[in-house]
Amino acid sequence: MSKKILIINTGGTLSSVMKESGLKPGLSINDMQKELRIVSGDIDIEIEDFCSLDSANIFPEDWSALAKRISDVRNGYDGIVVIHGTDTLAYTSSMLSFMLRNINIPVVITGSQLSITNPVADAMENCRCAIHMAASKIPGVFVAFNRKVMLGCRVSKVRSLSFDAFDSINYPNIAEISSLGMRIDKEAVPERSGIFKPAIAYSDKVCMIKMFPGIHRDVLEFLAERGYKGLYIEAYGIGGMPFLKHDFIGTLETLIKGGMTVAVGTQCIYEGSKMDVYETGKRALEIGVLEAHDMTCEAALTKLMWILGMTSDSSEIRDYYAMNVAGEVRSNL
Numbered sequence: 001m002s003k004k005i006l007i008i009n010t011g012g013t014l015s016s017v018m019k020e021s022g023l024k025p026g027l028s029i030n031d032m033q034k035e036l037r038i039v040s041g042d043i044d045i046e047i048e049d050f051c052s053l054d055s056a057n058i059f060p061e062d063w064s065a066l067a068k069r070i071s072d073v074r075n076g077y078d079g080i081v082v083i084h085g086t087d088t089l090a091y092t093s094s095m096l097s098f099m100l101r102n103i104n105i106p107v108v109i110t111g112s113q114l115s116i117t118n119p120v121a122d123a124m125e126n127c128r129c130a131i132h133m134a135a136s137k138i139p140g141v142f143v144a145f146n147r148k149v150m151l152g153c154r155v156s157k158v159r160s161l162s163f164d165a166f167d168s169i170n171y172p173n174i175a176e177i178s179s180l181g182m183r184i185d186k187e188a189v190p191e192r193s194g195i196f197k198p199a200i201a202y203s204d205k206v207c208m209i210k211m212f213p214g215i216h217r218d219v220l221e222f223l224a225e226r227g228y229k230g231l232y233i234e235a236y237g238i239g240g241m242p243f244l245k246h247d248f249i250g251t252l253e254t255l256i257k258g259g260m261t262v263a264v265g266t267q268c269i270y271e272g273s274k275m276d277v278y279e280t281g282k283r284a285l286e287i288g289v290l291e292a293h294d295m296t297c298e299a300a301l302t303k304l305m306w307i308l309g310m311t312s313d314s315s316e317i318r319d320y321y322a323m324n325v326a327g328e329v330r331s332n333l
């Protein structure tokens, strides 16, 4: 019996058309039917429009609604493909990895750098890869792009123009397509750790800041005044922050004592943090920040939003943040 895949369109360049106001999503799933049927081969596809947005206009409520839709329909399909703009795709794929933790089918997110209407686009190739991964029976949330399949909570957009826009960060690719066909590295697929129970709540009172020389601690005070519950900081190198001039770490301590959760990782793309080495990291650990280790910034941020949507108990928050939920972290490096 042929496999049945649902393709959900959210917009992005793949479905874009040129308008006077600039390139914007405009094709509905019906306009893309012909191309999608060519690449799906003998896999049976159903298609639906969820929204038609440049992914710069995707918000956390869209993640939640998308996760709910996927969770509601999952039993009717062997797999689900989501078409998404590339700009915030890694945030969506990270959050879906948490909200849909332990899902029993493949959910594969894809997009492209050129519209599917462009004869030299990467769009059909990416959809082909996504549809065939969605038919693989391998459960989890993945991203398919440029003949690679990556774990959804491990991708970052690292190139703005090239077809090879995404890398799997600190984690092997799940699959690659070459002259040998699609080779799936089953060892790299995280095991399901329990039954599927969608968890689509989140907190939007979370902020992310990138450390730079001269950053003033009053930005932290502002966040506390405005009732922010969580903060993710991209610190220097293996996780350093200042404590001399402008005692950033001292102000963070006040925030943490006031109930804010602060997580810290690195602004380097590869290899992660190791905050117990330098004084500039150790001091931060001592005042109670959580460490992101080798998570991408997209996973580190969305994980915090997801956890703070579930609980406000500080020890639960700490345990969840340290836990490997969907393959996003190896904390024992």
Ligand code: ASP
Binding pocket: 011, 012, 013, 014, 053, 054, 055, 056, 084, 085, 086, 087, 088, 111, 112, 113
């Ligand atoms: N601006 C587009 C988006 O993220 C870029 C793309 O899809 O490649 O929706």
